[in-house]
Amino acid sequence: MVVKFDFHTHTRYSDGTCSHAEMAETAAARGMMALAFTDHGPELSVGVAREKMAQMLEDIRMAGEDAEIPLLAGIEANVTNRFGGLDVGEDFIRKLDFVSIGIHDIEEIYLSDNAHEYLFRATSAIAKNEVDVFCHPFFFNKDLLPQLSAEEIEEFVELAAERNVAMEVNVKYRVPGDDFLKLCLKKGVKLSIGSDAHRVAEVGKIDWALSALKRVGAKREDLVFDSLVG
Ligand SMILES: [Zn+2]
Numbered sequence: 001m002v003v004k005f006d007f008h009t010h011t012r013y014s015d016g017t018c019s020h021a022e023m024a025e026t027a028a029a030r031g032m033m034a035l036a037f038t039d040h041g042p043e044l045s046v047g048v049a050r051e052k053m054a055q056m057l058e059d060i061r062m063a064g065e066d067a068e069i070p071l072l073a074g075i076e077a078n079v080t081n082r083f084g085g086l087d088v089g090e091d092f093i094r095k096l097d098f099v100s101i102g103i104h105d106i107e108e109i110y111l112s113d114n115a116h117e118y119l120f121r122a123t124s125a126i127a128k129n130e131v132d133v134f135c136h137p138f139f140f141n142k143d144l145l146p147q148l149s150a151e152e153i154e155e156f157v158e159l160a161a162e163r164n165v166a167m168e169v170n171v172k173y174r175v176p177g178d179d180f181l182k183l184c185l186k187k188g189v190k191l192s193i194g195s196d197a198h199r200v201a202e203v204g205k206i207d208w209a210l211s212a213l214k215r216v217g218a219k220r221e222d223l224v225f226d227s228l229v230g
């Protein structure tokens with residue numbers, strides 16, 4: 001049986017429109033076996049306010065008591081600089097069930113070569129931090145993978161394997177492509193599924209990801225699910 005899960009969702013704590021309970025109820029109704037909440041880290045303009053981070057975790061725990069499926073308390077931390085810095089500290093990360101990171105910003109001075117700047121930041125971030133999932137890999141306004149060489153991509157995927165960082169199949173941006181997913185499978189990099197939902201209409205709508213996983217021949221053991229939902 002295919003495992004269905006959604007490990008990338010937003011609530012009112014960042015730029016989503018719904019509560020944890022509303023998202024959990026809909027995810028369960030859509031057949032998800034687990035749901036992770038990954039509101040944006042505090043340095044994105046729409047990210048969770050630092051003073052609300054503790055309350056956010058408390059809300060997730062409370063929603064979890066009534067939910068029909070396991071709820072993971074997570075974050076979509078921002079990679080904030082070229083050296084792998086994140087916008088959440090280790091003390092906060094230790095309280096989470098799930099840590100994902102995303103690149104949402106590249107300073108203007110580096111924009112002339114987005115693809116290589118993105119690769120540099122992504123490499124630094126997964127080398128330096130203990131994270132579960134890398135969100136919407138190589139999507140920065142568009143899919144950047146076609147601008148990178150096969151060697152560059154392979155080196156990154158090998159590092160992800162070594163660091164045990166899963167790559168996300170992101171439904172919202174429909175990335176990454178099949179070749180990248182196949183390379184992940186070949187190198188032993190686990191895959192995650194994320195709707196990147198910002199409202200109940202989107203949560204648990206993972207058909208695009210399930211099709212991609214099927215096309216590339218991913219099996220249950222290739223997914224992050226079992227290691228994170230015990
Ligand atoms: Zn994101």
Ligand SMILES: [Zn+2]
Nearest residue numbers: 008010076196
């Ligand atoms: Zn997101």
